[in-house]
Amino acid sequence: MLTTVLSYAALYFVLWWLCLFAVIPFSLRTQExxxxxxxxxxxxxxxxxxxxxxxxxxxxxxxxxxxxxxxxTQGLGYSIDDIPRIVPNYVYGDG
Incomplete structure (x- = not known):
């Protein structure tokens, strides 16, 4: 349980930090x-x-x-391991 909470906290921190650099330029007013x-x-x-x-x-x-x-992840039950099953398997060429 503690591992899950710490993992979610770390994920949120990384996501927050990434969003910060995306949000900073909005509503920025220059001296010019x-x-x-x-x-x-x-x-x-x-x-x-x-x-x-x-x-x-x-x-x-x-x-x-x-x-x-x-x-x-929690409501629908998907995880990173499910991505290959979500994306269709295309066959290129004669297959």
Whole structure:
């Protein structure tokens, strides 16, 4: 039981970290878009940080993905081992 909980926690952490880098660029406002470029910085630098919003969005997105994963694995009973049975076996050529 503890192994399962730790495995799910590790999976959620990796998923959360991956989603973080996908969510960070959304709603990013650059200094150039704002019209006030600070001297000595690049115009494409962010105007301000928005990590609290990005962390909240990441938590929501990764929570939804993780819930879908749990629904598929626990509810429907599928696992990684079932993928070859889900994907049809195509025969190429004369077969």
């Amino acid at each position: 878009e704002d019209g006030a470029v600070t001297l000595g910085t690049v115009a494409s630098a962010p105007k301000g940080h928005h990590m609290r919003r990005a962390a909240l969005r990441t938590t929501i997105v990764s929570g939804l993905i993780f819930a879908a994963y749990l629904g598929i």
